[in-house]
Amino acid sequence: MAGSQQVLDAAFRRCGVLKFNRISELFNMAEVLSKQPRLPKGPRLTIITNAGGPGVLATDALIDTGGELAEFSIDTIAELNQVLPPHWSHGNPIDILGDADPQRYTQALDIAIKDPNSDGLLVILTPQGMTAPTQTAQNLQQYAKTADKPVLASWMGGVEIADGETILNSNNIPTYRYPDSAARTFNFMWQYNYNLRGIYETPTLPTDDEAGINRTQAKQIIQSVLQSERTILTESESKNVLAAYGIPVAQTGVANTEEEAVKLAESIGYPVVLKLLSNTITHKTEVGGIQLNLTDVEDVRWAYRDIQTSVTEKAGAGHFQGVTVQPMMNLDGGYELIIGSSIDPQFGPVLLFGSGGQLVEIYRDRAIALPPLNTTLARRMMEQTKIYQALKGVRGRRPVNLSSLEQLMVRFSQIVVEQPWIQEIDINPLLASAERLIALDARIILHSKDTPEDKLPKLAIRPYPRQYVAPWTMADGTNITIRPIRPEDEPLMAEFHKTLSEQSIYFRYFHLVTLNRRIAHERLTRICFIDYDREMALVAEYQHPDTGKCEIIGAVRLSKLHGTQEAEFSMLVSDSVQRRGLGTELLRRLLQVGKEEKLERIKADILPENRAMQRVCQKIGFHLDRSPDLVEATIEL
Numbered sequence: 001m002a003g004s005q006q007v008l009d010a011a012f013r014r015c016g017v018l019k020f021n022r023i024s025e026l027f028n029m030a031e032v033l034s035k036q037p038r039l040p041k042g043p044r045l046t047i048i049t050n051a052g053g054p055g056v057l058a059t060d061a062l063i064d065t066g067g068e069l070a071e072f073s074i075d076t077i078a079e080l081n082q083v084l085p086p087h088w089s090h091g092n093p094i095d096i097l098g099d100a101d102p103q104r105y106t107q108a109l110d111i112a113i114k115d116p117n118s119d120g121l122l123v124i125l126t127p128q129g130m131t132a133p134t135q136t137a138q139n140l141q142q143y144a145k146t147a148d149k150p151v152l153a154s155w156m157g158g159v160e161i162a163d164g165e166t167i168l169n170s171n172n173i174p175t176y177r178y179p180d181s182a183a184r185t186f187n188f189m190w191q192y193n194y195n196l197r198g199i200y201e202t203p204t205l206p207t208d209d210e211a212g213i214n215r216t217q218a219k220q221i222i223q224s225v226l227q228s229e230r231t232i233l234t235e236s237e238s239k240n241v242l243a244a245y246g247i248p249v250a251q252t253g254v255a256n257t258e259e260e261a262v263k264l265a266e267s268i269g270y271p272v273v274l275k276l277l278s279n280t281i282t283h284k285t286e287v288g289g290i291q292l293n294l295t296d297v298e299d300v301r302w303a304y305r306d307i308q309t310s311v312t313e314k315a316g317a318g319h320f321q322g323v324t325v326q327p328m329m330n331l332d333g334g335y336e337l338i339i340g341s342s343i344d345p346q347f348g349p350v351l352l353f354g355s356g357g358q359l360v361e362i363y364r365d366r367a368i369a370l371p372p373l374n375t376t377l378a379r380r381m382m383e384q385t386k387i388y389q390a391l392k393g394v395r396g397r398r399p400v401n402l403s404s405l406e407q408l409m410v411r412f413s414q415i416v417v418e419q420p421w422i423q424e425i426d427i428n429p430l431l432a433s434a435e436r437l438i439a440l441d442a443r444i445i446l447h448s449k450d451t452p453e454d455k456l457p458k459l460a461i462r463p464y465p466r467q468y469v470a471p472w473t474m475a476d477g478t479n480i481t482i483r484p485i486r487p488e489d490e491p492l493m494a495e496f497h498k499t500l501s502e503q504s505i506y507f508r509y510f511h512l513v514t515l516n517r518r519i520a521h522e523r524l525t526r527i528c529f530i531d532y533d534r535e536m537a538l539v540a541e542y543q544h545p546d547t548g549k550c551e552i553i554g555a556v557r558l559s560k561l562h563g564t565q566e567a568e569f570s571m572l573v574s575d576s577v578q579r580r581g582l583g584t585e586l587l588r589r590l591l592q593v594g595k596e597e598k599l600e601r602i603k604a605d606i607l608p609e610n611r612a613m614q615r616v617c618q619k620i621g622f623h624l625d626r627s628p629d630l631v632e633a634t635i636e637l
Contacts, residue, residue: 007344010368011460013380016199018192028176028185029192035172036150039193040119044070045186046112047093047179049124050100050131054156054179055093058122061180067187069093070118076111083107099130106139113147120150120186124179125164127157137164141171152186154179200525202490203374204403212246213411215418222421226449230279231423235324238442241419242427245411249439250329256322258304264325265300271328274303275441276311277321282443285358287314293328300325329440333397334433335390338366339409340426341416348457349416353409355387356429371413372463374487378409391432398434408437417463420456423447462532468593475581478542480553482589485537489552490528492541494519496552499574507610508572527557534560536593540573540582553577556586558594558602565600571613583616591620595637603634 012019020026045062047069049055059069069092072080080094084104089095096108105123113121123140125133133155143151153168154176155161165175176182218241225233233241239249251268254277255261265272276289284290288310291303304323311320338356341349347370354366367384369377382388382402393399408430416422424445431438447456469483485493497518506512517523530537540554554573561567569590573583594602606613608631614624622633 004344004346006368007347007350007370010350010370011347013195013198014370014377014461016192016196018188018195020188024181025184025188028174028181029188032150032152032174032185032189033192035169035174036144036152036189038148038150039196040150040186040190041193042119043067043187043190044117044119045183046070046072046115046118046121047124047183048096048105048108048112048121049093049126049179050096050098050105050128051124051126052089052093052095054124054126054154055089055095058124058154058179058183059093062183062187065184065187067183067190070115072112072115073117076115076117079111080108083111098126098128101130102132102135102139105136109140109143113143113149113151118149119190120152121147122152122154122179122182122186124154124182125156125161127160133157133161133164134167135164137167140173141167144172150186150189152176152182154182198377198380200521200529201376202521202525202528203376203488213414214244218244218415218419222419222446226421226446229449231446231448232279232282233444233446234277234279234321235275235442236277238425238444239439241415241425241444242412242439242442245415247408247411247427247439248437249442250326252324252326254322255304255325258301261304261323261325262297262300265294265297268325268327271295272300273326273328274300274307274323275326276307277324278311278319279321280319281311281315282445287311287319326440329431329438331431332433332435334431334436335387335400336429337387337432338426338428339412339430340424340428341371341412341422342424343457347460349459351381351409351413351416352426353381354385356427360428370460371416372459372461373410373413375403375406375410376487378406378413381409382406400432400434401437404437405432417459420453421446465532465536468536468538468589470589472540472585474577478577478580480582481541481543482538482586483541484532485528485530485539485555487525487529489539490521490524492539492550492552493524493528493555496555496572496574499553499576500572501575504572504575504578507607507613508570510607536590536597538586538589538593540586554582554586556583556590558590558599560599565598567594567599567602569602569604578612583613584619587616587620591635591637599637601634601636603632606631606633 009019043066045067047055047058072092085097088097094108094112096104109123125131125136127133151173153173155165156177168175221237221241225237236252236254239252243249253264255264261274271293274291274294276284281287289307291307294300294303307323308320336357338354338360340352344350349371351369351371352366355363365386367381369381391400391402422444427439427442429440431440464486465484471479472482473479497515502512537555537557539552542551542553556569556571558567558569571583571586614631617633618624622635625632
């Protein structure tokens with residue numbers, strides 16, 4: 001279900017790259033971003049036109065490419081009624097009629113641009129008897145500077161509107177000869193912003209993101225299967241891997257005989273489900289390997305024999321190793337989902353999310369993403385599917401706990417990231433309802449035991465480097481954790497910057513930078529959202545023993561110099577913990593990271609008056625090259 005084109009699209013989204021199918025769209029987008037840097041906050045467009053046909057064409061193009069018409073507030077409609085003729089469209093598109101003059105355009109735009117339900121405006125003008133294209137353009141130019149949302153224009157009519165078109169373009173309002181092109185460009189702007197938000201929105205971190213994870217247990221299950229010369233895990237083994245990562249699974253017992261199946265069914269409680277237990281078959285329904293809603297002993301006996309007979313006839317007796325028994329789960333207003341992963345030849349492990357169940361390959365309602373996930377990226381996957389609207393609650397059904405589903409998807413991506421022997425894995429179905437999330441069935445296929453470990457597929461995106469997480473105790477006995485930075489640290493980094501003196505800021509940046517600039521979201525995303533390859537940043541985290549509240553008290557960063565095996569480092573330590581050995585330890589850890597990352601040299605520029613930093617560097621083994629304006633610290637690794 002995860003085709004290579006969809007994987008490429010997922011890679012583009014993860015990088016903030018926008019894909020075009022037409023070269024004209026590429027140039028349109030380049031132009032609009034150069035003239036209207038304000039990106040729409042949502043997909044809702046307001047259209048103002050003096051002709052119904054172009055307005056309808058723009059609407060069709062908008063909706064066909066994923067946008068929406070803005071729905072005006074009651075106040076907006078009332079204000080428009082006061083300035084427009086009685087026969088205006090009374091909705092969106094705002095058809096201000098063919099006799100509209102520049103004043104009517106301006107009045108309609110003044111009102112529409114303030115509506116909170118609108119994310120952008122498209123103004124369409126066609127040359128008619130009362131039209132004044134040049135004057136209307138002159139009136140429109142002011143909005144390029146004052147509007148808090150993008151304003152696009154479609155001046156139709158060739159030479160008749162050329163002067164007005166020139167005025168708009170010279171005042172940074174992009175123009176389009178055809179309104180459908182403008183509508184599509186608006187959608188591209190929104191999609192671009194949506195992709196960037198998916199990358200740079202600060203994800204949430206669970207209270208204890210390691211709770212319930214037993215990586216060793218999952219690895220032992222996988223290694224045991226490989227040692228037994230198998231690549232297919234049984235359903236029970238697959239569920240145990242999921243459970244090792246804290247993913248809730250349906251209670252499952254293994255029965256190798258008819259009598260064992262009956263005993264398990266009675267201990268679990270009726271109704272139950274019997275499923276084929278096989279070391280070789282993964283798609284149980286294709287061989288008649290599932291029997292549902294069994295309500296008594298005779299049902300269980302019959303189901304066991306029926307599954308055995310069906311598998312023997314369709315695949316051979318050697319493929320039947322017994323059955324699994326689990327409780328029959330009622331959907332209870334819930335939904336069947338699928339979460340899976342397979343290997344793409346170019347991008348390595350790829351994640352899938354969507355509508356699940358037996359008809360999953362018929363509906364093909366799915367989204368593709370690259371691991372690892374955080375909560376924001378997990379939500380973005382959901383939003384790309386049709387089932388997402390149902391998960392939010394429809395027709396009286398209570399919504400699914402989407403936050404819990406996000407966390408489950410993050411845990412699933414951890415399995416894919418941390419267990420490289422897995423070739424394919426899926427949960428289908430994952431039962432999602434207002435009350436619970438539970439894996440009803442699971443399937444895992446491994447790479448062959450003969451595969452060299454260095455030939456196992458690599459992740460396209462480097463995961464969080466957990467190997468660099470380690471505790472440390474300061475000289476005064478304070479226990480801290482030194483670890484790589486993560487996107488979820490943005491709020492902690494903002495608080496950290498509030499603890500820094502002007503001198504610390506001056507020594508770090510060589511000039512004073514205001515607090516507001518230092519903690520701006522756009523800046524902190526560049527600090528916290530790193531790829532752990534071109535950059536590596538370590539933070540010192542202190543957890544207050546009484547309140548349990550975490551604080552960042554120091555940070556050190558390594559930035560590779562392009563095209564070399566060299567890197568520059570920088571450091572900041574909270575004023576309250578300076579001169580207690582933290583800076584020295586952070587730099588020592590950073591050098592170790594540099595060695596493991598195969599760097600040859602690390603250096604930094606230090607102000608001459610920053611003698612404390614110079615002493616730390618000398619203590620670690622840096623060579624200092626002094627000049628009147630700068631001290632260059634260098635160490636060969």
